[in-house]
Amino acid sequence: MPQILMNTDMNSAAGPLLSVENLNVGFLQRTGVVDVLHGISFALYRGQTTCVVGESGSGKSVTARTILNMVPRPGKINGGRVVFHPDPKGSPIVLTDLDPRGKEIRAIRGGRVGMIFQEPMSSLSPVHTIGNQIIEAIRLHENVSKKRAHAMAVEALRQVEIPEPEKAVDRYAFEFSGGMRQRAMIAMALACKPDVLIADEPTTALDVTTQAEILDLMRGLQKELGMAIMFITHDMGVVAEIADHVVVMEKGHVVENGDVRQIFDAPRHPYTQKLLAAVKRLESPAPGKTSPPASAKPVLKVRDLELHFEKKEGFMGRKTSIVRAVNGVNFELQEGEALGIVGESGSGKTTVGRCIARVYDPKGEIEYNGTNLISANAAQLKQMRRELRMIFQDPFASLNPRMTVKQIIAEPLIVNGLASGADLDTRIAKLLTDVGLSPDMMERYPHAFSGGQRQRIVVARAIALDPKVVIADEPTSALDVSIRTQVLDLLLDLKARLNLSFVFISHDMAVIRYFCDRVAVMHRGKMVEIGQTDQIIDHPQHPYTKALLSSVPISHPSQRGTVQRHRYHPETA
Amino acid sequence: MIWTYIFKRVLWMIPFLFAVSLVAFLLIQAPPGDYLTTYVAKLAETNEALDQAALDNLRQRFGLDQPLYVQYFKWVGNLLTGDFGMSFEWRQPVSDLVWGRMGLTVTLSLATLLFTWAVAFPIGVYSAVRKYSIGDYIATTIGFIGLATPNFLLALILMYVGVVHFGADVGGLFSSEYKNAPWSWGKFFDLCQHLWLPIIVLGTGSTASLIRVMRANLLDELHRPYVETARAKGLSEFWVIMKYPVRVALNPFVSTIGWVLPNLVSGAVVTAIVLSLPTAGPLMLQALLSQDMYLAGAFVLLLSSLTVIGMLISDILLVLLDPRVRYE
Numbered sequence: 001m002p003q004i005l006m007n008t009d010m011n012s013a014a015g016p017l018l019s020v021e022n023l024n025v026g027f028l029q030r031t032g033v034v035d036v037l038h039g040i041s042f043a044l045y046r047g048q049t050t051c052v053v054g055e056s057g058s059g060k061s062v063t064a065r066t067i068l069n070m071v072p073r074p075g076k077i078n079g080g081r082v083v084f085h086p087d088p089k090g091s092p093i094v095l096t097d098l099d100p101r102g103k104e105i106r107a108i109r110g111g112r113v114g115m116i117f118q119e120p121m122s123s124l125s126p127v128h129t130i131g132n133q134i135i136e137a138i139r140l141h142e143n144v145s146k147k148r149a150h151a152m153a154v155e156a157l158r159q160v161e162i163p164e165p166e167k168a169v170d171r172y173a174f175e176f177s178g179g180m181r182q183r184a185m186i187a188m189a190l191a192c193k194p195d196v197l198i199a200d201e202p203t204t205a206l207d208v209t210t211q212a213e214i215l216d217l218m219r220g221l222q223k224e225l226g227m228a229i230m231f232i233t234h235d236m237g238v239v240a241e242i243a244d245h246v247v248v249m250e251k252g253h254v255v256e257n258g259d260v261r262q263i264f265d266a267p268r269h270p271y272t273q274k275l276l277a278a279v280k281r282l283e284s285p286a287p288g289k290t291s292p293p294a295s296a297k298p299v300l301k302v303r304d305l306e307l308h309f310e311k312k313e314g315f316m317g318r319k320t321s322i323v324r325a326v327n328g329v330n331f332e333l334q335e336g337e338a339l340g341i342v343g344e345s346g347s348g349k350t351t352v353g354r355c356i357a358r359v360y361d362p363k364g365e366i367e368y369n370g371t372n373l374i375s376a377n378a379a380q381l382k383q384m385r386r387e388l389r390m391i392f393q394d395p396f397a398s399l400n401p402r403m404t405v406k407q408i409i410a411e412p413l414i415v416n417g418l419a420s421g422a423d424l425d426t427r428i429a430k431l432l433t434d435v436g437l438s439p440d441m442m443e444r445y446p447h448a449f450s451g452g453q454r455q456r457i458v459v460a461r462a463i464a465l466d467p468k469v470v471i472a473d474e475p476t477s478a479l480d481v482s483i484r485t486q487v488l489d490l491l492l493d494l495k496a497r498l499n500l501s502f503v504f505i506s507h508d509m510a511v512i513r514y515f516c517d518r519v520a521v522m523h524r525g526k527m528v529e530i531g532q533t534d535q536i537i538d539h540p541q542h543p544y545t546k547a548l549l550s551s552v553p554i555s556h557p558s559q560r561g562t563v564q565r566h567r568y569h570p571e572t573a
Numbered sequence: 574m575i576w577t578y579i580f581k582r583v584l585w586m587i588p589f590l591f592a593v594s595l596v597a598f599l600l601i602q603a604p605p606g607d608y609l610t611t612y613v614a615k616l617a618e619t620n621e622a623l624d625q626a627a628l629d630n631l632r633q634r635f636g637l638d639q640p641l642y643v644q645y646f647k648w649v650g651n652l653l654t655g656d657f658g659m660s661f662e663w664r665q666p667v668s669d670l671v672w673g674r675m676g677l678t679v680t681l682s683l684a685t686l687l688f689t690w691a692v693a694f695p696i697g698v699y700s701a702v703r704k705y706s707i708g709d710y711i712a713t714t715i716g717f718i719g720l721a722t723p724n725f726l727l728a729l730i731l732m733y734v735g736v737v738h739f740g741a742d743v744g745g746l747f748s749s750e751y752k753n754a755p756w757s758w759g760k761f762f763d764l765c766q767h768l769w770l771p772i773i774v775l776g777t778g779s780t781a782s783l784i785r786v787m788r789a790n791l792l793d794e795l796h797r798p799y800v801e802t803a804r805a806k807g808l809s810e811f812w813v814i815m816k817y818p819v820r821v822a823l824n825p826f827v828s829t830i831g832w833v834l835p836n837l838v839s840g841a842v843v844t845a846i847v848l849s850l851p852t853a854g855p856l857m858l859q860a861l862l863s864q865d866m867y868l869a870g871a872f873v874l875l876l877s878s879l880t881v882i883g884m885l886i887s888d889i890l891l892v893l894l895d896p897r898v899r900y901e
Binding site for chain 1: 797798799801802803804805806807808809810816817820821894895896897
């Protein structure tokens, strides 16, 4: 793209729009000040996107907030400065010198520098209309009448392609889908035409299809408005899609800073190389993957699975609408096989997993070892729950913070009366070793562990009862990429050693390709396609699968513009 | 939409109140004996005696000789026509007795509620925003003392201080010259002069707990992402907190009306006796002690209705305050 390159040169000559110089931020702790940012420097340029990448805890979010002088408590800027130079002829403003509650910085927040956050769900007020919040942002910075601000808010919503902006303006955040909320957030941040947009993981909580749309939108708006974008992400695919410059952060240091092509083609710092290698590993099936033999018998047969949620209203409980969460799903799971289920949020993939674990009361037939789980009695279900275990997405939420690791892993063993006393201790020690943790971690509490280690504890709990089938619901999506492959390798190892079968629910195509033997694609409660993983990914048949695959971020900046994105519309297909 | 919601809720109150009337009636009948047993015992204390024939005569006149269900339906039937029956003890229609006291009770309750909110809201917000500051510690300490002190004790202390140090006229709601006088501005001012003491006494407990509720709720909301969004917009710190987290934290505040209303009537009995307030509480206690069936029944019914109405009001406010609360 020669146009953008030319732009780069022109603007670099004009000097950075915003520069972070030797910024140091410390957190006051009982033991003294602990630095979270160690003298970092980078710059943002007009009309360009700078991606800040790094894993959780690298200080990306603190950096974003410090630019706006909103250091979260108990943080304190103890060195360096942030210089904002919006007008080449005027004098630069040192943002870090301003009073964090003063008028000057407030005029810049939202006015000259807009910000969007990760969670579109909770970043908008639940009790004010979208319009109210956008109008507020406009009237804080521009001296316009309420009526004019309302019109501007409608215009801002139209700009981010929200349908029927005149009506959307009076609606509440909870009436929107995640993607629409993030659009509204962007509309709010851009309502005052800022010079800089800081986006803190704006697409992490969204589906790939929605992510692709939001990235397109941001790119388009940047072209139109010419602002500088600082885009925080941990996803190298997103970086490949949109970055001009990349800043790589690790543990509060900027370890590498350069042009996007240089970073991808010739990463200098070992940490950058490690990040890219982790992504690369996920681009092909796992080396240690063992497919089940052709003679394998099915362990689980699902036929005509249906689950409808009914919304009831009024005195008589009239049914007003029915959500067909799972609408006639059929598949078989072979012994020793990993079957992936992919789809967007709302496609019913999680519900299918929960139906099999009999959290819900579905219709149809789930045959496991000759018993139909749907008509099974309590004793049969108890036995089945020993052999059919679940792993959940969030390793932070699925472990009780007040129980030690030992208590957590022992619980299923004790509940089922399988072990006690010294025997229990040896079993837990063995389980911990199996998942790659040390047995002397037994007495610690979950908070002492990192995300990856916690997910290992969750896995240890799941395999404590020698299960036959494991239902894993997005087990790696809350983890950093480098840890993602480690957990997947652990699961592959356990699968081979214990002859486990997996139902692996995920929205991430790369993870599915790495881990699964077969994959099923779900769309609105139906399975639209099922087959061998490489077959589905390389030669998708159903238009929805094609659309889903087209939204997956590219892996290298040189592929920009080579993928034709489209969204699947069942009416037109 | 909100009107159909209110209409439906009011409709639901009918079967509910019917059930309450049944339970209330059974509860009042639950202790052994009836009004006449208590009456005879009281007469015996003063060495008077009532012969069996006179007793049977009285029992028949009061309708106490009939089976329970007949008594119940008679009572409910009369209730529907607005007749609450006669008080055995006072020999007066129950409605006269109750309504005479309800006016002042409601006045006192509302004044106390407003006092509670006016004090609890700013202090609660302050102690959440300035968590672990000296002001927060002071508010918290006073709050806990307020929670732990029994109201009647506080009443006694305040009365003592009022009489000894300020020479104030405490006790009751009116000075003696206005007690039986018709309403006038003079009587109104007199009421205001007497009202502050019971308001403080009755209000401290709930103020203290509301401060804690407000503080805890606001602390939960203060670090939510939408607060950060508001700050990143350039809103001043005061409005960031007032418009967003406080608004959300208000929900439980509003929900308190539901239990504050009945509590103000029944919960203040001991205090009302200590302060000799002409409110409903002491009268209800007396009616229950002497098994004055119809009077006690009327009070229990009234309390239940107040609870239901309080819940309705707080639910309506919740719907107005929080669009997420579904009311279709």
